[in-house]
Amino acid sequence: MNLDCAIIGGGPAGLNAALVLGRSRRVVIVFDHNKPRNAVTHESHGFITRDGIEPRELRRLAHADIAQYPSVTIKPDKVTEVQRSEMGFHLMTSNGVIYHARTLILAAGLKESLPAIPGIRDFYGRSLFSCPYCDGWELRDQPLVVISEGSNIFNLAKTVFNWSRNVVVCTNGMNSLSSQQIGQLGQRGIQVTQQKIKALHGENGRLHRIVFANNTEIERTGGFVTPSWGQAAHFGEALGCAMTQAGGFVTDDYGRTSIRGIYAAGDSSIIVPAQLVVAAGEGSKAAIGVNTDLSHQDFGF
The missing domain is CATH 3.50.50.60 (FAD/NAD(P)-binding domain)
Known part of the structure; x- marks a missing residue:
């Protein structure tokens, strides 16, 4: 043809x-x-x-x-x-x-390709998303996490802050934020952890908590991840x-x-x-x- x-x-x-x-x-x-x-x-x-x-x-x-x-x-x-x-x-x-x-x-x-975090696929598309403009409204005012190993994490965190004032930023063990950027996020009450993520826990695709390599935990109900x-x-x-x-x-x-x-x-x-x-x-x-x-x-x- x-x-x-x-x-x-x-x-x-x-x-x-x-x-x-x-x-x-x-x-x-x-x-x-x-x-x-x-x-x-x-x-x-x-x-x-x-x-x-x-x-x-x-x-x-x-x-x-x-x-x-x-x-x-x-x-x-x-x-x-x-x-x-x-x-x-x-x-x-x-x-x-x-x-x-x-x-x-x-x-x-x-x-x-998602970051190599155990269980992340169980939550992707249900409570973890890649685009805040697509899914931020549905997660508004919830305790959120921003997971990224790349240099875009600073801008992504600032963007997500528009939908929730309760944001934790996770670099998953990478040094992808400068001390100045960490300070700027901290001034807005955004916590930053550079610990590697050990596990994600929840049910039916809904995130409940994040466990880090040092066995500390935080409760989160959703957020955004950078593939x-x-x-x-x-x-x-x-x-x-x-x-x-x-x-x-x-x-x-x-x-x-x-x-x-x-x-x-x-x-x-x-x-x-x-x-x-x-x-x-x-x-x-x-x-x-x-x-x-x-x-x-x-x-x-």
Whole structure:
């Protein structure tokens, strides 16, 4: 099948790109093997008219919107290989089917690695989250923890303080805060512990207390943790797309990467998880970039 665009990834960025391209009468396939990064998420927030929606329901509604446009197909298949061709790109899937596309949108998003803390997966997505803008409201005024081993911990702690004045910062054994930063947090009543976390305790995904390596304990009901991020798929790198120092794709305002015909949208280009509305907007811009460039090609430019 000859496609105007192949979209790898069926999250908000990929689906919104498909919607805009469908409305532009472009022949498109979205490849989505249904392995979303936010599979642990029970509610999604910050998306106007859809605040608090279950991700599965948002996905269902998006598929229903796209179904109105007959030139768009959503394939529950995984792309395993992408190669350049004279006319664009060859894509092979896990089912052994080969597709040909003039352009390619990379929207597979990110994969995440949580700090190596025993039991942390039991609470992630239930009472420990990565984004205060997505889940801070639900944790407001509770005794919270901020867990991070990286240099962003100072800014994250200041941000979380907006939702709760009862915050403890844990570096999990890392020296990621300067003495000046510790002092500034202390002036706001934010306790800092650099002890390694021994265990997290709670039930049904709800955090109750944190035990440190020196066997001291604190009671917390939730909080925020910083995972490390990487590309969920490496097609862009393999095809030679320029990358930022953080590991995202270098793009212009319309998702164009450094390789002609390849576009990136959503978390793949930002390299930090964006709110749904931001990721969807990135998908829309990439779709406009694709349609604009294909229109120029069709007129011989």
